[in-house]
Amino acid sequence: MTFLNGILAFGALAFCIPLVIHLLNRSKFQTVDWGAMHLLESVIRVNHRRFQIQQLLLLLVRCAIPVLLALCLAIPVLTHWQALPKDTPSSVALVVDDSYSMDAVDDGLQPTLMASAIADSKQIVAALPRGSEVKVLATGGRPQALQSQATVDLRRVEEDLQQLLAAAGANDVPEALKAATIAVADMKHARREVVLLSDFQRDDWQSVDPQLLERFRQQWQALPTAPAITLIPMGRRDTADLQNVSIESLRSDRPTVGVGQEVRLRATVRNHGDQARPALPLRLKVNNETVAATTASLDAGATTQLLLTHRFEQAGSQVIEVELESDDALASDNHQFATIEVLQTIDVVLVDGKPSNQALQGETGFLSVALSPFAFGRQPLADLVKTRTIRRQDLNESVLAEARVLVLANVSRLDDRQVDALEKFVRAGNSLLIFAGDQISIDWYHEKLGPQGADLLPMVLGERLGQPQTSDGNDGRQDADKHLVAQFFEHPSMQLFNETSAGSLADADVFAWHPLLPIEDADDSDSEDDNANSGADTLPERPAGGATVVARLETGDTLIAERSCGDGVVLLVGTSANLRWTNLPMQPLFVPLVQEWISWMATRGLPPRNVAVGQTAVVHWSEDTDRTWQWILPDGRRSDVVAEVQDQRQTFQFPSLRLPGIYALVGASPDADRSDQTVYVAATANPDESNLLRLSDDEIADIADALGATVADSGAAYLELDNTRRFGREIWRPLLLALLAMMILEVVLQQYFAGVRR
Template identity: 40%
Template sequence: TQTLFPCSFETAGSHVIQVQANVSDSILTDNQFAAALTIWDEIKVLLVDGAPSSQALQGETDFLSVALTPYSFARVTLSDLVRTQTVTSDKIKPELLADFRVVVLANVPRLKDDQVDALRSFVEEDGALLVFAGSGIDTKWYNDKLFASGNGLLPAEFGVPKGKIDDKGQSARIVAQHFDHPSLEFFNEASNGDLSTAEIRQWYELKPTTPEAVVVARLDNGDPLLVERAFGDGVVMQVATACDADWSDLPMRPFFVPMMQQLVTTLATQLTPPRNIRTGEPAVALFTDAASTQPDETAYEQNAPLLSIVTPEGARQTIRSVPQGKRLTARFEGTRRPGVYTMTTPDSQSFHFVASTSREESNLDVLDELKLKSLADGLSAKVAVSPEEYLAQDYLRRHGREIWRYVLLGLLAFMFLELVLQQRFSRVRT
């Protein structure tokens, strides 16, 4: 049974929500569920249009812009999480990139060397880059400068183009599989859209050759459609086809809006350590501090800010942060009890973590003999079917098995045998 509870938050940042069911059962502790949420005020996305047009929906990023900011284009009172700005490739500069969380290259032919350096620094310092193919890209330049034999930004090398946009070539479709990547998990629920209904008429073969590259989605001919890799503190995702309607009918599909929003928002947020963890897992927070850019890194590491953390029992502890690139990392290992842990920085910024046990622990069904034996064998354990048997096994484990009786009997038997042999040999001598 699913129930929808609309929630609104007054401020952006870290929050905790909790749901409690008022029922009477044998396990009261699992009648409540808490979750830590990070509420974003907005995610700023820079769209770099490689083929702009003055006509409506004819530019390379027009469909993408509509998908990311549907409320703005519909002119309704609701606000979009994403705020976009569209520029041409000549506008890419470090000072521009600094204002954005995600940068999208859409059919951009090529860039200058200083622009590549700016993008590289942007991604290394916790930025996200999304690269779409298209008819105008210079694949040789992309492979030489952005892939760079696996040492550049791109997770995969561009191969040969496949398909035809004039319907004379063989088209492909997205494999309808169970998606493990956070950006596509939304579509594991059939009611949210079927990605396999889209027709991809033209695409580039992508060749991921580095162990860091992860294929997020494939076409039904086996070619990768989405490939991702971590780069520095940031992430890069590469798409084999274009984001407009020239190479596919993706923009015409109802799921295009949530698909693009899922891709962009996941890229913007996935490098943040998880706030909902299992008991025993570390609570990790990344944050920035004005002093983290000072030149003496060694001195700063010794004097990194102290954070306080409040445990579910109300106890307060202090932990020291550690520099990690341009950011600071705070790590707390003592999440042994379930509940909410609140970490606070010196400037009063709070991070909430919810530690929970597995929901399977609330399953009180008795295991059958076969499953019980299999579990015991896997743990190299023995099954005690009664309290008496358990006490006997526990006594044996603590004190060992009594063998003195057997030793005494053996000694008596040996003495008796010695006596018999002595009498026999004495008769022989006589």
């Protein structure tokens, strides 16, 4: 026997109160001898014995009353009692694995594992006694309760179970067991159970530490009433013969693209089976319309990548889907989604630090042509980038408000008001591109844009190396020209040049440059040059990983680096944007190079639109603020959302995405003349869910031993087990009846004994 409120059982010590009163009352009379006393001695002896028996009975009844009251309040529970009524209400936590591997079909004519799990769960719920409470936990991805709290409405539970879909991410076993522990601890009946239905996929369970399972067992046993744990494996254990082909990933070579620009998509396809799968049809869909098709051929256990291309003719958030036609055991992984942002234009402001009236002689001439080639060539085609060139003194907040990317080309310095506006501009999610040149002041950039100032620079500018080009095109030191290292570029803004068809950056000559130095290196150099600048005046060290090296010269000097600042990004180039310090602007690759930089920077400050299941979807919206927004989930459900507003920018979030697929954020306008706006976010699940290997019976038995659980093959087998399992029963109700009986008995006895004495 155990107690749900064990501390109250100590109230039974109150039986001492009537006992003490009884003992004290025994000493409250005085013996007085008188002459005729001997005539009554025989009568007194008989009556005294009877009086003692009466007082003892009253004492026992009065002592039993506080004891029974304390036991009722402590709620005692009988355990290990075989013969209990079958209608004892239960508290049941149903833990159902709804990861998308549960959508598998073991044999062609059988239902999916999810359908079998739902049927078994409904069978268990239907057999529960009246008054039982149930809470259903779906554990694919991140565990989610289908009811806010345990409910006795079993019909509603069955309806909730019917809505479950095997579409969530990988089963997080530790989080699922934790959620089950919390759920069963909050339930009210003494008869408590946790029933876990899963396919016991090997990738989900094999990595779970057995010591962690043992700790869960200890937690359950430490509860006032330990729950009974039952594991129900779904599907057969030997799945080596199951055939499955999956699309593991779909990736774009860039997060954004302009209208009319070509985007390259790579689909990774894997054959998990032991049979070759030749010529599987694969289709590329954009906004649910097929735009391209190809075939995939895979050997047993092989993986391949397919390259697809597409040109978008419409701006906005676009949905890309790759769909594979394959008759296999798991249909859920035969398609993959991604989203891409198609831009109409990118507004770029160019600040010329050394303007010139002659064509291409200023600092921004080549940049203007490279970013808007159709406009300068008077072509009817539209440019993705729209540029505006200004002088340094014209830079202000109103100019920045219309820009997405700001370029400082050989700008010597800015005033404090401009620096403040620039810092706000970048940290709000916009981008800054800085080119060096002969006008810049290294000290000013270090002081005002370095760590002690606005803290925008990814690295600091070292002293100039090399010799700039003279006006006649001869620097007198041709042997001193340096080149960029022709390496494999990992930075997304440079990956285009990993293909030889795009040209080689090593073909460009760099005549003069400022080597980019890590912040701490520059600080060490400063402290060596000036010992007075130490202690509190020393610049703070840049955190590890704060800056990313984009490209180096063959000398080993860093020439290009970038760093995130707030929600924005800063790209620093240690050479100029004209021909005085490099002939890069004359190279054919200069146009795609700067366009790649600008395209990448234009969306670098935006939250990703392609995320993993379990992450949070975040969308920024800076346009009209009078729309009503809703999230539309992959399963069609809708959820209203309220934006967080900061600096006239709305931020929408959907935390902890559970289902893989497309989440659509739809903004409805109150004005009938304005159309709805939709932003898409794609959530992708762990591709390991496509591996259908499951734990063996022996491995499941080991898990059951660690958890202190019992294994049942099906819902029917669970019901048979339930009929023979030992449960506990609360006995406070009969104790309460006994308490009332004792109170009545005490009154009756007291009245009866008093009448007899009269």
